[in-house]
Amino acid sequence: MAKHKEPNFYESVQRNFDRAAALTSLPKGLLAQIREVNSVYQMRFPVKIGKEYKVIEAYRAQHSHHRSPTKGGIRYSQKVNQQEVMALASLMTYKCALVDVPFGGAKGGVKISPRDYTAAQLESITRRYTTELIKKNFIGPGVDVPAPDYGTGAREMAWIFDTYSVFVGGIDAAACVTGKPVQQNGIRGRGEATGRGVYYGIREVLADRELMDSINMTTGTEGKTIALQGLGNVGYHAGTICTKEGGMKVISVAEYEGAIYTESGIDLDKLVKHRKRSGSILNFPGAENLEQRKMTLEVDCDVLIPAALENQIRKDNAKKIKAKIIAEAANGPTTADAEEILLKKNKIIIPDMYLNAGGVTVSYFEWLKNLSHMRFGRMDKRFDENTYLNIVNLIERKTSKPISAHEKMMVARGAEEIDLVRSGLEETMVTAYNQIRGIMKRRKKVTDLRTAAFISALNKISSDYISMGVFP
Ligand code: NAD
Numbered sequence: 001m002a003k004h005k006e007p008n009f010y011e012s013v014q015r016n017f018d019r020a021a022a023l024t025s026l027p028k029g030l031l032a033q034i035r036e037v038n039s040v041y042q043m044r045f046p047v048k049i050g051k052e053y054k055v056i057e058a059y060r061a062q063h064s065h066h067r068s069p070t071k072g073g074i075r076y077s078q079k080v081n082q083q084e085v086m087a088l089a090s091l092m093t094y095k096c097a098l099v100d101v102p103f104g105g106a107k108g109g110v111k112i113s114p115r116d117y118t119a120a121q122l123e124s125i126t127r128r129y130t131t132e133l134i135k136k137n138f139i140g141p142g143v144d145v146p147a148p149d150y151g152t153g154a155r156e157m158a159w160i161f162d163t164y165s166v167f168v169g170g171i172d173a174a175a176c177v178t179g180k181p182v183q184q185n186g187i188r189g190r191g192e193a194t195g196r197g198v199y200y201g202i203r204e205v206l207a208d209r210e211l212m213d214s215i216n217m218t219t220g221t222e223g224k225t226i227a228l229q230g231l232g233n234v235g236y237h238a239g240t241i242c243t244k245e246g247g248m249k250v251i252s253v254a255e256y257e258g259a260i261y262t263e264s265g266i267d268l269d270k271l272v273k274h275r276k277r278s279g280s281i282l283n284f285p286g287a288e289n290l291e292q293r294k295m296t297l298e299v300d301c302d303v304l305i306p307a308a309l310e311n312q313i314r315k316d317n318a319k320k321i322k323a324k325i326i327a328e329a330a331n332g333p334t335t336a337d338a339e340e341i342l343l344k345k346n347k348i349i350i351p352d353m354y355l356n357a358g359g360v361t362v363s364y365f366e367w368l369k370n371l372s373h374m375r376f377g378r379m380d381k382r383f384d385e386n387t388y389l390n391i392v393n394l395i396e397r398k399t400s401k402p403i404s405a406h407e408k409m410m411v412a413r414g415a416e417e418i419d420l421v422r423s424g425l426e427e428t429m430v431t432a433y434n435q436i437r438g439i440m441k442r443r444k445k446v447t448d449l450r451t452a453a454f455i456s457a458l459n460k461i462s463s464d465y466i467s468m469g470v471f472p
Contacts, residue, residue, distance in 0.1 A: 004337075009310045010087035012336040017090075020454030023445055026462050033470075034093075034461050037063045037086045043132045047124050049117070056112060058129050060138045063089035063105040066464045069142050070106035071096065071360060071367075073149025073179075074129075074156070076122075077309075080109035084310070088149075091331055091353055092360065094457040097464075099357040099432045101364040106144050108133075114151050126156050130163040139164060141175035141371065147363045148179040150309065153233060154191065158184050175370035178363035187366035187376075189421035190359075195237020196422065197358015198329045200429035202303060203246060205325065205350055205449075208437065215324045215348055217302065221246035225301040227323060229254045229293075230308030231272065231281065234329050234356065238305055239268050248303070254296035255281045261299060262287035298322060306333035313338045321347065328352040343448055351450035353457065354432055361428045365421055376421065381414035388412035432456075 007015060014035065021031045040061045046053045059082055062070045072092040075085075085107050093105030110129055114122060133139040139146065139160075148157060157179045164176040180186035189196070203221055205211060212219045221242065228239045228250050242248040249265040257280045260266070266287060275281050282289050290296065297304060297317060304323035306312050310332030313321060318338035326334065326342065327350045334342065334349060342349060369376060389412040396402055415423070432453075439452040446452050 006315050007336050008083055008087075009332045009335075010083040010090075012311075012332060012334075012339075013087045013090050015336040016339075016450055017094075017454060020451045020458060023443070023451065024455060024458055026458060030462055030465060031458070033465070034064065034066075034458065035090075037061055037089055038065055040082060040086060041133075041136055041138055042082060043129075043136075045128050045132055047121070047128055049121055056110060056125055056128070058108070058110040058132070059085040060108040060133055060144070061085045061089035061106060062138070062144060063107075064093040064461070065104050066093075066461055066468070067096070067102050067104045069103060069140070070144045071101075071103035071147065071178075071363065072106035072108070073147045073359070074108035074110065074152050074160075075149040076110050076112055076114045076151030076156075078111060078113040079309070080111040085109040087310070088331055093461065094454060095353045095357045096360060097457040097460040098353055098435075098453055099361055099428050100460070101357075101360055103145070103360070103364070106146075107149070108146055119155075122156070123159050126159040127163045130160045131167060134164065134167050139176055140168070141172045141367070145175065145363075145367060146177050147359065148233065150232070154179055154181045154186065157181075157186075161185070171373075172371055175367050178366040178370075179359075180366070185370055187362065187369050187421060188416075188418040189425070190362045190366055191233070192237040192241070193362035193421075193425060194234045194329070194356050194359035195239075196241050197361065197425055197429050198234065198238035198305065198307075198327065198355055199241040199246060200358070200426050201350055201355040201433065202242060202305075202325075202327050204430060204433040205327075205348065211348060211437075215346055217324055221248050224248045224303060226250045227252040227254075227296050227299040227301045227304050229296050229304075229306045229312060229333075230330065231255050231268070231275070232307065234359075235305065235307030236268060236272065238307060238327075238329050242303075242305075243268070251301055252290070252296045252299040253281060254290075254293040254308075256293070258282045259290040259293040259296040260284050260287040261290050261296075303327050306330050309333070311335055313342070315341065318342055319345075321345075324348065325350065328355050331356065339450070349448065349450060351453050354436060354449070354453045357432065358425050358429065361425055362421055365424060376417045377415050377419070381416065384414040385412050388414075 088107035096103045160177045165173045174185035239250045252261040298320045300322040303325045305327045307329035313334045315337040318341040325348045331352045435456050436452045
């Protein structure tokens, strides 16, 4: 009998799509149109590295054009390949629809390990990649808008913006990419956005009494333990915010070089400093080193947060997962085979498409800010402050009970950009969660969060297509 081969990332996404699609009554042709990746641009370009030229392999995939622009991050990793980029682009379409961000899905990838290059060499690669995208009309404020992903950050986005400004320019050029530094047309709160969204998502699930009863767990975040894989942008912020705002405790962290564990909880800021100083998370004071980095995934804890790469929980290790909740901060950390095993073991998987949508949500805010050429809060902050102050002063006069200047300041504070960004993000994550759970409550056959999230996304994408008159 032929041995069953575990599906790759793209196949897992397609299998999850099919499972959800089978539970809808949407026309077959429409589902087939939504399912496929519309365009993939594969490129190879030379970049001078030292005295030699190196040929770099790179991609940009646009999964769906039912909304414009398309949107999705750019990944720098030695493991980048066409199927991976296609899987990530597909997820972006579903993610955007799920959280009502009006974009089609896209994703880019450059097949390099950033560790192997100097900053100047990475700049050359990024600028050349951008010019390739410009040449083929694969980038632009109304066309396709990249953002950071694994291996990239604000610095790379600034290079992309600058290259685009030089070659194309125009009044809206800043909206050609998001995740830029705040000083260069970025938005406050984008750096932490994905991790913050992960916290809001976990908080919503943990507050859901019906779901918590189903896995025999008490509600609330306070005191719940976390095992965290990946201490990069998403992992660091997710872990930090879960700890500081949710009162949770990170008891194990895995990084590239190994993993650590301590029951008493790990201070991630101290761990980051320790890693900067020593070059490794290992030998962190007060924690023990684990034999292998993958052991973090198997730690006995309440919530496992994979925040590194796809295919981390597979058929071979799914049975060893002890956490009751798997919070997919990374894209695609659970293979479709592993998911079946976990669901049979009564685990809750908070799906990537929902949980890490905070990044694209705040990217959407940044794009809007760039197009409006104005910082959020500029029009209303003072007006709100004056209104609140008038109310407080009136109450003070009527009651003859004076309050201190400090108390007045606390009450009469107008919202800054960061407050509005966080509030918009929280609203987005809460609304999307309620929609997902609404589907599960109405449809008895839908028993897991991922299928419900897919159905929510599919309903929204189909109604876009139908309103465009494509599928009357
Ligand atoms: P990052 O490059 O900032 O961090 C990832 C970290 O994971 C790195 O520090 C890397 O060393 C570590 N890592 C890699 N393999 C590992 C392993 N086997 N075990 C332990 N650690 C490992 O990347 P990121 O931006 O934080 O992205 C992480 C994941 O989140 C990716 O799947 C990405 O697609 C997804 N995501 C990111 C964003 C975003 O805004 N950056 C948004 C949505 C989803």
